[in-house]
Amino acid sequence: MLGGYRIRNNAPYGVELALLASIILAGSSIPRAIKTGGKPLPVVLSVLATYGLWTFGSAFQNRV
Structure with missing residues (x-):
């Protein structure tokens, strides 16, 4: 959130x-x-985490 x-x-x-x-x-x-x-619930959280890893990992990689 932050x-x-x-x-x-x-x-x-x-x-x-x-x-x-x-x-x-x-x-x-x-x-x-x-x-x-x-x-x-754990499956949905895992999917959400994987999406976040992909999204923010791509943003971090493109930023550096």
Whole structure:
């Protein structure tokens, strides 16, 4: 949320904060989705984290 706010206001480190949040979400939700065998909430969070990793990772790569 803070990353998105910083991106919208063109503040420094917005993309980096959003990418960090996506990494943390992916690190906690993807193993849980695998462990629980596909329950809806961990799977949706994993998909959201993967989308965030792709989106903010691409933005970070294009920025550097």
